[in-house]
Amino acid sequence: MGSKAVAEPVAWSDDAENRETLERIYEKAFGRRPTSLQVTQLPTNINGQRGEDVMTRFIPGDSESLDINSVMLLRVVEPLLGEEAKKQLQELVRPLHWVNVTELAKMNIEAALDEETLEVVLVVPPQLFPTKVRDVGGLPAEAAGALRSAKVSGYLTTRARGTFYWRNAPDQDRPHEGDIDVESALQIRGVVVEGKGVVNWSDQTNVRRMYSRLIYDDPRRAVRYTAGDFTVSYVGFHDSLALMGLNVARKFSLQPYTTYRPVGRFEFFLEQRSLVRIYQNDVLVDSRELDPGTHDIRNFTLSQGANKIQLVILDNSGQVRELDFSTSVSSELLERGVHEYSYGLGFVPTGDTTVYDWRNPTASLVHRIGLTRTMTFQAYGALNPSDQIFGVGQAMATRFGNLSLDIGGGHATNTSFLPAGRLRYDLVKVRGTSEIIRSMSLGFEFRPAELGRFSEYNTDAPPMLSKVGFTQLLPGSTRLMLDAQHQFGGPVPFKDPSANVRLSANSHVFRGISATLYGAFIKNHGADAEWRAGMSVLANWRRTNQSLRAAVGTSNVGGLSEVLNWNHVTPKIGFGTQNGVTLSNSAELQSFNAHSEVATSRGSLGVSHLFSGEAWRLDPTSHTTEVFGASSLAFADGVWGISSPVSGAFAVVGRRHRMKGQVLKVNPVRNKAIARADFLGAAVLPNLTAYTVSELKLDAPRLPVGYELGPGRFHLLPGYKSGIALRGGNEASILIKGILHGPDGEPMPFAMGQVIDLVDLSAPPTVVFTNGAGRFFAEGLKPGRYELKPLVEDVAPVEFTLEPHVEGLLAMGIIEAPSVHDPRLAQADQSWRRWVVAPTKPTTIPPWSPTPWRPAPTLPPDRPAITGPTATTTVPEPGPTTEPGPTEPGPTELPRPEPEPSPETPAEAPQPWKLLPEYAQPTQSLATSADDATIRTSGVSCGPRASGEPEFRLAVETSDNVASATVSIVQTGANPGWDEEHNLVFEGSNTLSLELPYVRTILE
Template sequence: MKKTRYRHFYAIILLSLFLSELAFAEQKINPTGRDITLTSLLRISDSVIGETDITITAEDDILLPKQATLDVLETLVDEDVLNALSSNVVGDNLSQVDFDRVGLGLTFEFSTLECVISIPNDKMLTQQLSMGRGSPYTDYLPPSVLSGFLNVTLSNSLNQSVDENTDQQHNQNHRFESALNYKRLSLEYESTYDDIDGLGANYLREGTRLNLDFPDAGSRLVLGDMFNSGTLFQSSADIAGIGLTRDFSLIATKNVRPTAAQSFTLTRTSSVDVVIDGSVVQRFTLNAGTYNLNDIPIAQGLNNISLVITDASGQTEEISFSVATGSELLNTGEFEYAFMLGAPRTFEGDRLRYDTDKRLIMGNVEFGAAPWLTIGVNGQQLYDVYQYGGNVLFATSLGVTELHASQSEHPVFGAGNAFRFAFDADIPESNTWLNQFSVLYDQLTPNFAGTDDVDTVQDTTTNQEPLNSVQHFLSVFAAFQLSSDYRSSFSANLSKGHRESDNYWSASPSFSGPVFDSDATWSTRVDYQRFDNGDDELSGTFTLSWPLGSKTRVVSRFQSENRFSGLDVNYQDAVGNTGGISAFASVENQESSDANLNASVDYTGNRYQASVNHATRYSDINEDVRTHNTRVNVSSAIAFSGTEVAIGRKIGEAFAVVSKHPTLGENRIAVDPSEDEQYARVFFEGSSNVLVSDLAAYSDQIISYHVENLPPGYDLGDGGFALYPGYRQGYALKIGSDAVITAMGTLINKRTSSPIGLVAGMAHYLDGEGIAPLEFFTNRQGRFAISGLRPGNYELVLNTTAKQTLTLSIDSVDDTFVRLGELYVD
């Protein structure tokens, strides 16, 4: 981030006022008696988005330029609030009173010299997908041209079986992930090493690929091993070949953002609470990156699901997946696509096998034809199996409707087709009882085929079984807000298939609410299934979720199916920070086993992550028949960026190697500290570089830092780094510099022997090129201070009618605070 144009200018005002003997110096921001205009950083909540001109009036009111501020807020604030702020203000400036009137906040942070606009959640504008490369209001630091890393995860497990005899087996499973990045080009390599008692050791290469990113177009070209999950009716594909994708999930717009109905992006390591039917039933930790709902370990068949995600700074967001449609509307003229061509690959035992005799081709394109209409086409081909189709997503005043249709051609089974209709109602916020309503209908003919069915082409046996057992499936879901505290939902499914056993209908009502006036919640769910053959199944689930403070939660579950009962205890503290701990313990009992005991502890160190997991299964406590499984994992990484090297925690999408200037060699530094400064992303002890390993690709981030026992007068500049990393890119960041000297003095007019008061000036460095001049300002007594000086010679140029200059020399001294005394100017 570039230094703000007038940041030192404003700092001089504050510093000189502090030293002034005037009584009002500690009370007034602007002592000049006239309006002054300067430039300051502008921050929205916790994100610095750029610079802004501010006017400090003689009465100490702070004004922002109206039009420029409205342009910034246009993508952040609800349209009604923006219109009110625009129409109710007369003149060219916005004041704190204007912001208060529309429910926004405007303050000035003296500790960071930033203007801060606060926007309540209910007045925020829902972020739209964008092709823009980060915020246009921020100057980002460039990544290193060449960088790379190696992740190493060492695992060792012990499996024991105790009955009449005791058997045990050791299993070492080590994983290696590496990447080398040059500008927008990255080379990735993954492998594993297994050593199991009695089976010997085995090293397996799992994947190698070359990625070339075009971030301004949201596109990625891949050559090598890759995976594509396909569209709705397409088969997923694991191939070695070439692929080109344009995917908005590569470009996140905020910390937690649904990129479709089934995916979301995190910019920080975060803790995740899985909420089903209104109660938290599971907690776990996710690193920075983009995730799909399929990546979350939750039970299938439940559709009233939401995730409460809390990042390391304590910010919380909730996203819901209780929707039928699987996509979001694209903006007009925007499109997404994915194309792949290559040979299918499979894992066979201890090696990869590439079926080079076959060629798989697959692709899909979606286009935003209008703000309310998105259309798409897709297709894939392998051997003599073809599949192609299209989809339409459109919005009306009633809600969003999605239509999918697909056709297949199979040389043995012939033609087949598939169809989906999905509808999500647009429930107005004024509706106090119905929160959600969704309908989904799937229809598949028995012989609808995908590329997964290619092996049946060469099957010479007569197979009378259909490829798809379920041919019609209908699902309806509704969620109700019974009161401010109590909620309910209802889902019903109807399935028709080739066999009678495939035909059934089901109904599942659920209810949830608080336990008295506490933060605890309860939920109950009843599932009834009726089969055409006359059988029926009735089961019920009761969940009690009780938080014990902000770090610990107890969850108890009871299910009539399999006579299951369980008690879970979760503890999380400082997730994503050095010293963070996540612990879990549970005890379960069910029909098939007397007791299941589970426990795990994860610890985040400054340069590593470690975890211990243990599970004990008692199939028969009376007979003392049990199994034990204990697993220990330790992971770390070594990375380089430019000429800087560091060891730290396992790297995700992008990283930064952080060093510090020798002038701060003995100072302890907290990189990205928490608000109470008790924790930090990493701590800088000693002189060895540290690694920030969990940067999210294609998402703007501010990496702040706090230096303990900072020498008086030491200027840290902006106090943070503004980053917009590409995939697998690394940064080389340095905290501190030799421009750390603050000089103070008093300017005296040589002819009149009077102070030169209330004059601005520039300090030009004479001993080198490319050094930006520093601004300063004198108070009424002619006193001034200049921060950010380095040893050498400077020319001071005063902004007076008759140009006045002065040359001074700053010696290389250990003290970062220099008193110049009285300086006489011609």
């Protein structure tokens, strides 16, 4: 690979037109005539998909001369191969630096250069692909490398609200009240301790505990263990029940990517490659090309109710085949063999969350199992010494609708056995996967009032209840809805029933505008009947994030009422606001409420004010002002941050040591970000979904030269109310550049090499490439010892050291790599091939002031004429001490060069000189010439020539960090050298001339 390219004749086509076309293409792409071996980096096209670039060498017109760099070839091809094919490819290419296309053909991998698009076309046959196993119900591929919860994490969220009542009468007091809501969670190795409390103050201060519990999740089995306060969900006649005790429950939310509900599974056979379109309820939901063979399409979500599945198969011959399937799904169904349960034992609170009925321990048992894909069975019970309730039920899905049945009963104090039953029928027709066209539900229930003692069930209500529901989507996106229920029973079943009927219609009138009409009849047990009717109009302007709602209603009890509400919400991308105004008017009360809230990534703060009274416009009876705010303090593995309110999983993004002073943006959107790590501390990404893969992006827009952010994209998989710790950036702060010369003293063009960290052996090597002039760049380095290893035959590596506190862009100058046969390699002293880059120390430089023009300083007679601008540098002579240090220089004269015109160099307009003291070196001041660009020094390095004489180099770069050049320090004094602290020391004369041959090129 490392041998220099030798010009060779090219076997061009005899066709003159084709030859001319190829010549134009190569001359335009490479800037030279295609008459020799070409070495360049080209993009790849792998099986029709754009891939990464690879380094190639080839002779234009000779298809078999194409060689591809082995390291880069493995990187682009290995992800497509199975394990066996990977081993074969590695054995084939690893002994080689360059892989010829004829070698790849041995594995049936076709490789060629497309001379029209200048792409390396690779064709990998399907026989080399791995066996694809797609488990839709499992974790996505991103979860494999996702960051998990920290060992220790937690948060403390505080929400405060203060209310002030301003009475209209001057002789009345002005009371005030408030509350502070504190929520916290601490996670240690998967165990979460969480709690919530409220402090209220008005006439007196009250402290109330809302809940406290310890939770441990087992995501592999989707089981949650709880000790403390917990709630059992509603099942059958088992109402939602709050307990303080122990609970074991199956939680499907712990495995959100696992399918526990019935899903579609359909098998079919293809004789040839075909395009398969999947229609669900007459809507296209998927389309894909499949190879010949038996296929099993499964695990796509079915809609509630009856589902019509149609597969339309179009093969390569143009024939169309249709396969029809049908199935029904209910939201209450479980997949066959799946269990869902909750077992709890504890004590019921008695109105106050801190007081429990210790005399009546209560047990709660709920278990559901999927018997078939269309039938699920359930059993449940709740009992204590005085009350018991239990029951069984089943849910079944058919093509004619879904049917559910519950049969239960129980005992209550001083009662005999009390039976209960419920029957419900649902019919749902869906378009596609979610749009409901028509739905109908019918239900009948019998439940004695005494069975409701475990909950807030209305024990005075009649025991029998019938329900009817109907929804129909009409033309024009108008939806008609009817809900009705009738409750009757007791000693005189139909004497005082309860009834509730509501009829409504909703329609999209115009873009962003919808209207609703409704009418209702309400008759509660023991109360008078009430009629209600009204309409509302809602307008949403998404571009301006505003909404306006106007509603008017009337009833035979409350009379006429009107409500007008306006809201404006700016998207919260680091900073957002929410403002709103509500006007309401009724026969009994009039009110005006205005509120405003500011939300940032560190917290929120808002205020609202309410005028209310019978006629507030004339004489308001009360003014109420509320001030509210919320914020959180979160941490994970020692990284702390202040955040907007946290109530679930979160991520904390800190900065590494070298990133201090830099701003890290989390999930940036244009010029904004969801959160920022800055002088206020780490960034916090709150309220992630537990056990679900989330994406986090980092950006540092103003990193200095040489610094690296590191990975800018992460996948997160947090646990329940736990935090993930990240630290942005890495310790890399150095970017080096240089010119690599071979043993013959000539530049090594188009060579590949590696920069190997000799201190951190686990760090991957940095790959470098040289251009046609032998120049190379290597980034992502940190202080330490390195080896520059050219991957060229018969060339030995070179060592260099980056000492502590070195950073930024450093110019290594010319690096001469010796031959492996160099006799000096056998010597014990290898300092002749080692470079040391030491940090520089700042010095005080007087501010720049204009100076008159004068000619450039005269160079020694043995130096060639300088064609670019020249700067004079003043170096203070060392004092009597052996350890020179910076001294206060006097005023520095800054020359303005005025080159004399010559036949070779035309006269140019003079350019002003400019002093840059912030980039000055410890023993020198630098004056530079520039128009718009800024030229700065970034480091001084010293290394020996082959002759043993010292050589000094100074790096210069432009302000945009794109173009750069290396300049030589021309000696005008005597005996220059370096002291032990790497300071530049001169004896005798104290004047240096800097030769800047590349400055004009940079500026242009």
